[in-house]
Amino acid sequence: MTRLSASVGLALLSIVGAALVPVATRALIGDDDYWLQVLIWVMFFAYLSAAWNLIGGFGGQYSIGHAGLLGIGAYTSSLLYVHAGVSPWLGMLAGGCLAAVVGGAIGYPCFRLRGAFFSLVTIAFAEMLRVGTELTDSLFGLPINGVRGFLLPVAGSRPADFQFVGKRGYYYVMLGLLVIILTVGWLVKRSRLGYYLAAIRDDEDAAAALGVHPARAKLLAMVLSSFFTAVGGTFYAQLIGFITPTRTMSLDFSVQMVVMPVLGGIGTVLGPLWGALVLVPIGEVTRALWGGSLQGVHLIIYGALLMLVILKWPQGIDPWLRGLVARRRETPVAAQPALADAPVVAARASPDGGEALLRVDGLSRSFGGAVGVRDLAFEVAPGEVVGIIGANGAGKTTVFNLITGALAADGGDVWFAGRRLGRETPDARSRLGIARTFQIVRPFIGLTALENVMVAALPRAASVAEARREAGRWLAFAGLAHRAGVIASGLSTGERKRLELARALATRPRLLLLDEVTGGVDQRSLPGLVRLMQGIRAEGLTLLVIEHNLRVVTALADRLVVLHLGEKIREGPPQAVVTDPAVVDVYVGATVARG
Amino acid sequence: MRGLAQAVTSGLLIGAVYGLIALGLNIVFGTMRVVNFAQGTLLMAGMFMTYWLWELGGVHPYISPLVTAPLLFGLGFAVQHLFVSPLLARERAREPMSVLLLTLGLALVLENVALLFFSADFKTVTTDVSMQTFKIAGLIVSVPRLVGLGAMVATSLVLYLFFMHTDLGRAVRATGQDREVARLMGINDFRIYGVAYGLSAAMMGIAAAVLVPFFYIHPGVGTSFLLKAFVIVVLGGLGSMPGAALGGLLVGVIEGAVALWVQAAVAQIVLFAVFVAILFVRPAGLLGVERR
Numbered sequence: 001m002t003r004l005s006a007s008v009g010l011a012l013l014s015i016v017g018a019a020l021v022p023v024a025t026r027a028l029i030g031d032d033d034y035w036l037q038v039l040i041w042v043m044f045f046a047y048l049s050a051a052w053n054l055i056g057g058f059g060g061q062y063s064i065g066h067a068g069l070l071g072i073g074a075y076t077s078s079l080l081y082v083h084a085g086v087s088p089w090l091g092m093l094a095g096g097c098l099a100a101v102v103g104g105a106i107g108y109p110c111f112r113l114r115g116a117f118f119s120l121v122t123i124a125f126a127e128m129l130r131v132g133t134e135l136t137d138s139l140f141g142l143p144i145n146g147v148r149g150f151l152l153p154v155a156g157s158r159p160a161d162f163q164f165v166g167k168r169g170y171y172y173v174m175l176g177l178l179v180i181i182l183t184v185g186w187l188v189k190r191s192r193l194g195y196y197l198a199a200i201r202d203d204e205d206a207a208a209a210l211g212v213h214p215a216r217a218k219l220l221a222m223v224l225s226s227f228f229t230a231v232g233g234t235f236y237a238q239l240i241g242f243i244t245p246t247r248t249m250s251l252d253f254s255v256q257m258v259v260m261p262v263l264g265g266i267g268t269v270l271g272p273l274w275g276a277l278v279l280v281p282i283g284e285v286t287r288a289l290w291g292g293s294l295q296g297v298h299l300i301i302y303g304a305l306l307m308l309v310i311l312k313w314p315q316g317i318d319p320w321l322r323g324l325v326a327r328r329r330e331t332p333v334a335a336q337p338a339l340a341d342a343p344v345v346a347a348r349a350s351p352d353g354g355e356a357l358l359r360v361d362g363l364s365r366s367f368g369g370a371v372g373v374r375d376l377a378f379e380v381a382p383g384e385v386v387g388i389i390g391a392n393g394a395g396k397t398t399v400f401n402l403i404t405g406a407l408a409a410d411g412g413d414v415w416f417a418g419r420r421l422g423r424e425t426p427d428a429r430s431r432l433g434i435a436r437t438f439q440i441v442r443p444f445i446g447l448t449a450l451e452n453v454m455v456a457a458l459p460r461a462a463s464v465a466e467a468r469r470e471a472g473r474w475l476a477f478a479g480l481a482h483r484a485g486v487i488a489s490g491l492s493t494g495e496r497k498r499l500e501l502a503r504a505l506a507t508r509p510r511l512l513l514l515d516e517v518t519g520g521v522d523q524r525s526l527p528g529l530v531r532l533m534q535g536i537r538a539e540g541l542t543l544l545v546i547e548h549n550l551r552v553v554t555a556l557a558d559r560l561v562v563l564h565l566g567e568k569i570r571e572g573p574p575q576a577v578v579t580d581p582a583v584v585d586v587y588v589g590a591t592v593a594r595g
Numbered sequence: 596m597r598g599l600a601q602a603v604t605s606g607l608l609i610g611a612v613y614g615l616i617a618l619g620l621n622i623v624f625g626t627m628r629v630v631n632f633a634q635g636t637l638l639m640a641g642m643f644m645t646y647w648l649w650e651l652g653g654v655h656p657y658i659s660p661l662v663t664a665p666l667l668f669g670l671g672f673a674v675q676h677l678f679v680s681p682l683l684a685r686e687r688a689r690e691p692m693s694v695l696l697l698t699l700g701l702a703l704v705l706e707n708v709a710l711l712f713f714s715a716d717f718k719t720v721t722t723d724v725s726m727q728t729f730k731i732a733g734l735i736v737s738v739p740r741l742v743g744l745g746a747m748v749a750t751s752l753v754l755y756l757f758f759m760h761t762d763l764g765r766a767v768r769a770t771g772q773d774r775e776v777a778r779l780m781g782i783n784d785f786r787i788y789g790v791a792y793g794l795s796a797a798m799m800g801i802a803a804a805v806l807v808p809f810f811y812i813h814p815g816v817g818t819s820f821l822l823k824a825f826v827i828v829v830l831g832g833l834g835s836m837p838g839a840a841l842g843g844l845l846v847g848v849i850e851g852a853v854a855l856w857v858q859a860a861v862a863q864i865v866l867f868a869v870f871v872a873i874l875f876v877r878p879a880g881l882l883g884v885e886r887r
Contacts, residue, residue: 062692109878116630117833119695120825127822128867135860296707303703310697
């Protein structure tokens with residue numbers, strides 16, 4: 001708490017300092033607006049970058065068309081002011097709302113796909129909007145003058161009309177907007193949405209497997225980001241008093257909104273501010289030195305810095321600054337709590353009238369010509385532990401992907417808790433109570449161990465604080481309490497496996513799918529992991545386990561299913577199965593051949 | 596009706612050149628799952644090379660790809676080797692998004708360096724074919740644009756044969772499907788990426804050659820074509836090569852036909868409407884494949 005209040009104090013101090021700057025410049029250099037203008041640009045670009053950062057930085061969805069949203073804001077408020085006499089303050093909100101709708105509409109189809117697609121669509125959108133506006137002379141009878149743009153009438157000092165004489169008024173408005181957007185960023189970062197976005201940025205599939213709805217989180221962030229970007233557009237129009245599509249919707253603006261947060265530290269709250277503080281003055285200096293004749297010099301520097309940062313310094317300024325100010329505090333080492341402290345896992349594993357909890361029937365999936373799984377059928381009763389064994393390529397992980405919905409089946413059914421699963425996505429199935437771990441662990445490497453587990457607890461928790469407490473309990477259960485504050489990229493392989501188990505358990509599953517928990521783990525970590533799995537079993541949770549280590553799986557499972565080339569060849573009690581000659585032939589034979 | 600037919604013809608011919616650029620984008624995306632923002636810059640570089648070959652050496656633009664394509668291949672291979680590969684080696688994501696930002700930075704640098712050296716003045720190359728037209732069934736056909744259509748068809752054909760019937764082409768396709776598995780099969784994935792990037796750069800030499808006789812040359816020319824190519828790629832399907840060709844022709848026809856028939860602003864609105872409609876109905880693009 002002391003750390004939090006110190007940060008708040010520092011922030012308030014900075015705001016007061018910034019508020020006094022116009023007074024100081026007036027005393028020192030008289031009514032010279034140039035320096036105020038430079039500071040306004042710094043804050044303006046910091047603001048825009050922070051607005052972009054909500055979706056681009058926090059969510060890792062790089063929009064390269066935010067200038068289009070800026071243009072929507074600038075044009076909406078200006079047209080309303082010029083033709084209907086609506087105060088730009090109201091126009092600003094109208095533009096923000098319009099941009100939020102447009103941004104959401106662009107984002108909606110993209111967020112069902114992923115990655116580069118969103119970047120392409122945003123840039124294509126901004127470009128078409130710019131060219132379209134350049135070619136349009138009137139819209140619904142309103143003259144917008146195409147490429148020539150239009151001047152806003154000068155009304156003198158009319159704060160109610162968002163007009164000030166001199167730069168000071170604009171300075172304070174911009175400062176206010178900057179404080180608002182940085183506060184919004186800070187709040188989002190600590191909210192449910194912030195954790196979801198951070199998880200999605202690191203690994204969208206893993207986030208979905210924990211019950212996070214990726215498309216919804218991204219859409220919400222995009223709507224917020226669009227709104228604030230358009231608000232910045234209104235400010236721009238009022239400050240300059242003259243708007244053209246070529247300038248307000250330029251690729252230049254879109255690119256600067258990307259470069260600054262990347263340099264400042266992508267995904268951080270204050271990164272956009274640091275980036276603007278460095279880059280805007282560089283732009284001013286090159287313009288002062290080389291003026292109009294060499295107009296692109298600052299863009300060369302921006303581009304080169306962008307490349308340099310991405311190649312050599314991907315974390316950017318903010319984490320580096322924090323490292324200078326204070327070494328990251330590690331959470332104090334807690335004594336390893338006994339398993340009894342942990343919540344009872346089996347609370348939700350109540351049997352549904354003696355029926356199987358999971359039943360797969362005739363399940364098939366092929367990849368091109370290759371068979372993944374063919375006509376597979378088996379059941380898992382509530383509270384039962386079933387092991388799946390088979391050589392590499394037998395189709396074990398494919399079965400998991402079909403049950404969790406990561407892959408669509410070619411044919412056959414998956415029944416869970418008396419309900420036939422159809423087109424449910426992985427996140428929907430997670431919310432139904434199916435959790436999994438991944439064969440190759442997939443922690444959210446930018447989050448701490450505790451935050452990793454929080455992402456899993458959040459979809460069911462009433463508040464972030466509750467999720468934090470819940471996550472702490474599961475970390476303790478997994479024997480990682482002493483590593484809670486460590487960034488996941490700093491965990492060992494064994495610890496990452498424990499983290500994945502804690503994360504899967506924190507979703508409160510009714511059925512847990514464990515994919516090779518002991519795979520790739522060194523001999524020293526093995527006994528601890530096996531004890532942990534036995535602990536989970538002892539809580540009465542229903543488990544489906546893929547395991548190469550036969551000793552581990554025979555000790556753990558009530559029943560084994562043997563897969564060979566995508567088909568079930570045996571099923572039964574562990575001892576009977578592993579001594580079956582056919583199984584030995586397939587399993588050991590393959591193992592020998594492989595080794 | 597005659598006017599419309601004429602507009603469609605003109606649109607098809609310019610759309611072919613758009614398609615060629617989109618094809619270059621999709622080769623890189625299909626292989627590395629990376630959107631190459633420097634694609635337009637490579638086109639711009641190719642156009643300047645072609646221009647100087649003509650100005651200084653009197654080399655006809657249609658012959659220049661013999662020089663520019665290998666040069667651009669080398670440039671593309673070098674960019675891949677110096678900048679993109681180190682990043683790909685670090686990123687484990689299936690779609691390494693940081694590469695997109697890297698190529699964006701590269702495009703900014705190269706375009707503005709070109710602005711510094713060549714200034715923003717428009718340059719033109721007037722060859723014997725520049726103004727030539729002929730009439731067929733009452734339709735006026737511009738010769739250099741027809742050459743553009745021919746170049747797209749020929750390039751697509753050569754690429755098809757390369758990808759389907761050579762070992763190197765198969766290796767490129769395999770790497771695009773699964774980098775890890777391709778590596779396990781003994782394919783040097785980074786060399787393949789270099790080949791793909793170089794190939795898509797070399798294609799910009801061909802696009803430059805067909806553009807130069809009838810289009811202005813200036814440092815921003817690449818970006819303006821690249822932005823069109825993005826629209827095309829989204830329409831046709833990201834990573835789909837037939838999609839690039841189809842999308843290019845579609846955009847060319849909408850721009851040409853509606854602009855001539857009604858007006859240019861309406862063409863942009865129609866294009867935008869089609870874009871949004873396809874986004875909602877088939878988000879993966881006309882010929883794109885949704886992967887799950």
